[in-house]
Amino acid sequence: MSIRITALTDPxxxxxxxxxxxxxxxxxGRPAGHAFLRLFTREGQRHLAELDxxxxxxxxxxxxxxxxxxxxxxxxxxxxxxxxxxxAGAASPGAAFLTAGGFRAALALTYARLPLADADLPALTxxxxxxxxxxxxxxxxxxxxxxxxxxxxxxxRAMDDMPMGAVDYGTxxxxxxxxRAAAAAVSxxxxxxHTVAAVDRSDGAVVGFTELVVPxxxxxxxxxxxxxxxxxxxGRGLARWMKADSIVRARxxxxxxxxxxxxxxxxxxxxxxxxxxxxxxxxHTAHEYQLDL
Numbered sequence: 001m002s003i004r005i006t007a008l009t010d011p012x013x014x015x016x017x018x019x020x021x022x023x024x025x026x027x028x029g030r031p032a033g034h035a036f037l038r039l040f041t042r043e044g045q046r047h048l049a050e051l052d053x054x055x056x057x058x059x060x061x062x063x064x065x066x067x068x069x070x071x072x073x074x075x076x077x078x079x080x081x082x083x084x085x086x087x088a089g090a091a092s093p094g095a096a097f098l099t100a101g102g103f104r105a106a107l108a109l110t111y112a113r114l115p116l117a118d119a120d121l122p123a124l125t126x127x128x129x130x131x132x133x134x135x136x137x138x139x140x141x142x143x144x145x146x147x148x149x150x151x152x153x154x155x156x157r158a159m160d161d162m163p164m165g166a167v168d169y170g171t172x173x174x175x176x177x178x179x180r181a182a183a184a185a186v187s188x189x190x191x192x193x194h195t196v197a198a199v200d201r202s203d204g205a206v207v208g209f210t211e212l213v214v215p216x217x218x219x220x221x222x223x224x225x226x227x228x229x230x231x232x233x234x235g236r237g238l239a240r241w242m243k244a245d246s247i248v249r250a251r252x253x254x255x256x257x258x259x260x261x262x263x264x265x266x267x268x269x270x271x272x273x274x275x276x277x278x279x280x281x282x283x284h285t286a287h288e289y290q291l292d293l
Contacts, residue, residue: 002027005067016178017041022071024055024064032059035068039079042178044171049076051086053097060093069101073291082293083168090285103289107165108266112280113221115259116251119279127244127278132198132236135207137245139196143183151205152197153179158208158228163268167288190216194253196246198229198238207233210242218254224262227271240274247278 008021017040024033033055040048051072055065076084086103088094099105128137144152156174186193191213198208208229214222224246229238250257262280264271 003032003062003064003067005071007071016181020072020075022068024059024068026059032056032062033064033068035072037072037075037084039076039081040170042173044173045169046080047082048168048170049079049081049084051076051084053086053094065097066101069097073101073293077293084291084293085167085169086289086291087286088289090287095287095289098289101291103291105287106167106290107288109263109286109288110266110272110282111261111263111284111286112275112282113259113261114247114278114280116247116257119247119251121248121251124244124247124278127240128248130241132238132241134201135198135233135236135238135241136201137196137242138199139194139245139249141192141194142187143180143193144195148197148199148206149176149179152209155197155206155209155228155230158230159226161231162228163265165265165267165288167290186213192216193225194246194249196242196249198233198242200233208238208242210239210246212246212250212260214250214254214257219256219258221259221261222250222254222257224260227274239271240277243274243278 004025006023006025008023017038020037020039022035023031026032033053035051035053038050040046040050051069053065053068053072055068073084086098088098090108138148153174153176156179159172183193194212194214196210197206199205200207210227211225212222213225227239227243247260250260262275264275266272
């Protein structure tokens, strides 16, 4: 079957990146698959591109995916990228496809879900209310309050040593503009960003945070973004404390939510243990794949 690959104009462009897109179609013009290539544009990540290839099940094994992959990788090379990453479920057709295309598995991720109907709310409330000497919790919706902005931005370096396996994500430099832009992007698509932060009582500085994105209508599943604690404040149970508080708040403020979703690198045993203790149940495993150009 003759496959036509058409480059498309994708209007989605943010301060962090832009996307290229391709559509694969058959002789009759019927769509057979598509590919998106996200080109990161921030300092420290300009070497990086992220690929998503999707082929209609009926069109698989007909070179559709290969042609889309070739188009995207060629575009990444032309743009001067040295690393392309993509994700696929463990032992899935996508994993086999990426491996055949020269990608290597660089990071294993465990996905988990906390079904809120089954959550032990009294135990979670007790964890959230347990005092942690020298610290207090605070929370907000949307962008960070002005009085916490500087130390919250500074606390983002807690993500710098997050276990990432062998994936070359580069370095991510956070400033207030980026923090506000991220919150604005969540709001623009109609979702709600909830943040719980741990604050050092001695100086009022944010030393850790956990983020949860809730669908705008308060139904379905919410998604955890980052959870991190500054290195000098680790070992005090702050991640568990913040996440327990986030769960309790989500349950109280959005009673129609079905569950909370999270993913954790397999080489991050601390956060996996926190999730296990809070009642998250593993759902599946996926891998981040990397192609070095």
